[in-house]
Amino acid sequence: MASTTSRFPHPITLAVDIGGTGMKLMALDARGNPLTERLRTPTPNPATPGLMLAALDKMRKEIPKCDRVSVGFPGVIKQGKTLTAANLHPSWVGFPLRNTLEKRWQLPVHLANDAAVQGYGAISGRGVELVLTLGTGLGSALFTDGHLCPGLELGHHPWLKGNTYEDFLGRRGLKKFGKKRWNRLLEKAITQTAMTFNWDRLYLGGGNAKEINFKLPSYVSTISNEDGLFGGVALWRFQG
Ligand code: BGC
DSSP states (O other), X not given: OOOOOTTSOSOOEEEEEEOSSEEEEEEEOTTSOBSSOOEEEXXXXXXXXXXXXXXXXXXXXXXXXXXXXXXXXXXXXXXXXXXXXXXXXXXXXXXXXXXHHHHHXXXXXXXXXXXXXXXXXXXXXXXXXXXXXXSSSEEEEEEETTEEETTOOGGGSBOSTTOBHHHHHSXXXXXXXXXXXXXXXXHHHHHHHHHHHOOSEEEEESGGGGGOOSOOOTTEEEOOTTHHHHHHHHHHHXXX
């Protein structure tokens, strides 16, 4: 275990970002400053709760003592349960992740959709703000004046030719269509979501945001992969 956290402002948050390809962990002080490196381990295959929790246990041993936990999960979350998990093993459906982690780690846990956590770390809290994360899946989170509209799953919404947004813009789409076409599709999606949601600002995050090769309009910005973890402190503020 890494050194003590006693000299840093508490509460210390253990921020966990669960992804379809990788799982990340970081300790943050009360102001949201990182106290550790961002640790990453590949998501086990099959991506079952048992194997993934064991991998998280192992990474957690590298992190100093924390007071509470924030988790971003790639699926719909209700009442601490994971209701969908499109890019993980189906045994996640209905899994009581919050209670399981609270018992396992003996710490209070807040749990939310991964794009929502990322959004909490990035938004201004003014107007209509949409966050899209470009990773294994396509994450989406919509905020009005800083309030999350829970449960938006734009990634699974039909879009072009009977395919979903995620089919085009998720990892499978990037692989299938190549970087050039994927970028054109992303430009199209920006226009489409502007017409659908009339957002004031759009944030693009996730591991594949680095593949964007066109000039973004001034009201669209990219956010760092670390925001997926930094949002962990804000999650406690909003859900606290
Ligand atoms: C899931 C979303 C998630 C996104 C990014 C989608 O397949 O349905 O809940 O936010 O992937 O991980």
